[in-house]
Amino acid sequence: MNLNKILVVIEPDAEVQAALDKAGPIAKAAGAELELVLAEYSPYLEDGYYFDPVQAAKLRQEHNSARKEELEKLADPWRQQGLKVDSQACWGKPEHTEIVNRARDSKPDLVVSATRHHNKVARLLLSNEDWELVRYCPVPLLLVKDKPWPAKAGVIAAVDPDHAHDKPATLDHKLIEAAKAFAGLSGGATHLYHSIWLPPLAGMYSVEADGDAETAKLTALADAHGVAADACHWSRVEIADSLPEVVSETQAAIVVMGAVSRSRLDRLLIGNTAERILDHVECDVLVVKPDEIPALNTVLI
Secondary structure, three states: OOOOEEEEEOOOOOOOOHHHHHHHHHHHHHOOEEEEEEEEOOHHHOEOOOEOHHHHHHHHHHHHHHHHHHHHHHHHHHHHOOOOEEEEEEEOOOHHHHHHHHHHHHOOOEEEEEOOOOOHHHHHHOOOHHHHHHHHOOOOEEEEOOOOOOOOOEEEEEOOOOOOOOOOHHHHHHHHHHHHHHHHHHOOOEEEEEEOOOOOEOOOEOOOOOHHHHHHHHHHHHHHOOOOHHHEEEEOOOHHHHHHHHHHHHOEEEEEEEOOEOOHHHHHHOOOHHHHHHOOOOOEEEEEOOOOOOOOOOOEO
């Protein structure tokens, strides 16, 4: 990944801006510029809700100007450290659409957004803004939590050498190169992870995968990218249970995962792997997609 520009999603009225706290050091290490984007919407400032169109338009303008000033205050400390920082206050509903549209217009190399724990109902309804960013963000998306990175942050690429889930073959290579790029920024190690878990046959008998064959595939993939064989990890346990253990063992700061386009029915039945494990791992998650970017009406699972 060539990080020349990073778009940072700023949370309105948040005391801690976790996305900016992570994006700033990345930009310094990579020599990239930052763009701070705050997307917001309130029905109270819509035309005719409480105010006539002229008053509502004036109030929205005043509100955006106030938000712009707040963004400039957040940008100043990073500018003093030598970074180029722009800012943009957006108004619209839903907020994730404004961020996606800004990313399409601004063409950053990375979008960084904070995420927090989501309860089961929220995940089922898929109503959270970061879920929507996972689906529609046109560039790699780094979802960060409040946990700070260690001095030498390790990175895990969750790959699938079997392509059991119909992922494009080139996606694994993108995941590994992204992991190497982020690990290189901090001098950390790059790891590969693969779950060879298979669902029980007819709900009764487990299907045993060939461990030797899986090891050979994973190490061959690692060798092609200059990753050490002892940095390869695979498990017979489902990814949502086994990946957090690998994260803990390696003390990784970021997990790099892929997301591909599927049907709406599959989305309801299967769900997005990135979404299912986001709350299970303590580290940050970088979501990378194939070169074909989905339109806003495309569903990712």
